[in-house]
Amino acid sequence: MYHWDFYMIFQSFDLFLTGVWVTFIYTLGSIVIGIVVGLAACFARLSRFWWLRLLARSYQELFRCTPLLVQILWAYYALPMILGVTISNTMAGLLTLALYVGSFYAEIFRGGILAVDRGQREAAASIGMSSSQAMFYIIMPQAIKSMLPSFINQSVIQLKNTSLLYAISIAELTYMTSVVTSETYRPLEAYSMAAILYFAMLFPLTQIADHFERRMRRSD
Amino acid sequence: MTKNSAISVRGLRKAFGNLEVLKGIDLELAHGEVLGLIGPSGSGKSTLIRCLNMLEVPTAGTVLVQGRTVSPKFKAPAPAMGTGELRRKVGMIFQHFNLFPHLTVMDNIISGPVRVLRETRSEAESHARDLLEQVGLVDKANAYPAHLSGGQKQRVAIARSLAMRPEVLLLDEVTSALDPELVGEVLEVIRRLAANGMTMVLVTHEMGFAADIASRVIFMEDGQIAEEGTPEQILRNPTSDRLRGFLSRFHG
Numbered sequence: 203m204y205h206w207d208f209y210m211i212f213q214s215f216d217l218f219l220t221g222v223w224v225t226f227i228y229t230l231g232s233i234v235i236g237i238v239v240g241l242a243a244c245f246a247r248l249s250r251f252w253w254l255r256l257l258a259r260s261y262q263e264l265f266r267c268t269p270l271l272v273q274i275l276w277a278y279y280a281l282p283m284i285l286g287v288t289i290s291n292t293m294a295g296l297l298t299l300a301l302y303v304g305s306f307y308a309e310i311f312r313g314g315i316l317a318v319d320r321g322q323r324e325a326a327a328s329i330g331m332s333s334s335q336a337m338f339y340i341i342m343p344q345a346i347k348s349m350l351p352s353f354i355n356q357s358v359i360q361l362k363n364t365s366l367l368y369a370i371s372i373a374e375l376t377y378m379t380s381v382v383t384s385e386t387y388r389p390l391e392a393y394s395m396a397a398i399l400y401f402a403m404l405f406p407l408t409q410i411a412d413h414f415e416r417r418m419r420r421s422d
Numbered sequence: 423m424t425k426n427s428a429i430s431v432r433g434l435r436k437a438f439g440n441l442e443v444l445k446g447i448d449l450e451l452a453h454g455e456v457l458g459l460i461g462p463s464g465s466g467k468s469t470l471i472r473c474l475n476m477l478e479v480p481t482a483g484t485v486l487v488q489g490r491t492v493s494p495k496f497k498a499p500a501p502a503m504g505t506g507e508l509r510r511k512v513g514m515i516f517q518h519f520n521l522f523p524h525l526t527v528m529d530n531i532i533s534g535p536v537r538v539l540r541e542t543r544s545e546a547e548s549h550a551r552d553l554l555e556q557v558g559l560v561d562k563a564n565a566y567p568a569h570l571s572g573g574q575k576q577r578v579a580i581a582r583s584l585a586m587r588p589e590v591l592l593l594d595e596v597t598s599a600l601d602p603e604l605v606g607e608v609l610e611v612i613r614r615l616a617a618n619g620m621t622m623v624l625v626t627h628e629m630g631f632a633a634d635i636a637s638r639v640i641f642m643e644d645g646q647i648a649e650e651g652t653p654e655q656i657l658r659n660p661t662s663d664r665l666r667g668f669l670s671r672f673h674g
Contacts, residue, residue: 325520329534330510
């Protein structure tokens, strides 16, 4: 019977906390950039210009149809060779995560906007709103409500995806766990602790998200 | 074109792909007039009314509002009129109400005045309360559309249009989606608007109602104006076989 011993793990708790903090920063940073990229790609796909639609579509398919780990490694090792510049692991990691999640966000945003009844746009137009006013005051608020569950889902996946940054030695939680493991020779305890910390980060977030979602359903 | 003309339409055509829905419409609408548009489904009456405020962009022909050519662009250089200005002057009520479900009744009504006319919230709200009184829904100001009956929704939609202080109202089969017992309350509101001199174009299947309030009735068939005249001439003493056939399906 294995004898669990968390004593040494607790001794290195500061390393875990660093990992939690770095994971949090990469998640938040990539989600914020991802929203901007996702919105841009979403409106490009809804654009009147075929070349914008094609550009956005190509970007989305490129990032959706290749594994994130391959993208991260490629951005860190292959891209600098092609461009002839050095790219830090921070930059490669953050941008790849952001572009990856952005390609999924774009599809979520687009679906939400298209799901709003066409009559809403006409009603907004009929009281003299411009198409951007209609989008901002009438379409988006309704689209956000319907896209919120998928948006939260994708963002939860995003936090867990930061663990792949381990491959390019970014000090997020999974990487820090491997550091603790090599110092303590306690892999079972270390990875159990990592799982608990991931859960402790995400569970409250999903609960808060549920709360907001319920609040937004007031008008139903 | 007379000086009193609110809307004039010249040689209006509209095609969807190969299907020509409007085949050359000429029409004058005077201020204070209530024009009823009747005809079988597919005759183009809804498309015509939607062309009047550019929800459908005509394939050919012109629409003039107060003598100014309407452009399909939101902003158009003078003397043309862009759709932004057009829709401030010409309001539209839809068959399916199209209220904004995420806003309360009050916010539905003031959204146009606040966002488009740049009225302050308090002046828009006091106007909105007057309008809610006119349509008999003062107590519903803070309700969301999902909690209203069809007839109530349509009355809110009318108030939302009136909040823009339009000069002309377009009504596109506004009672067709309502349960029969709710039709009366909506028609009553429209009847009062007509009595107060509002210029209106209404597409309707309520022949009795059209006969009551319209000052002129147009019978459309196959994308063209087939007959035109007073309600007395068109609805009570139809001369052509086609019109008689159409009306007999309504009178039973």
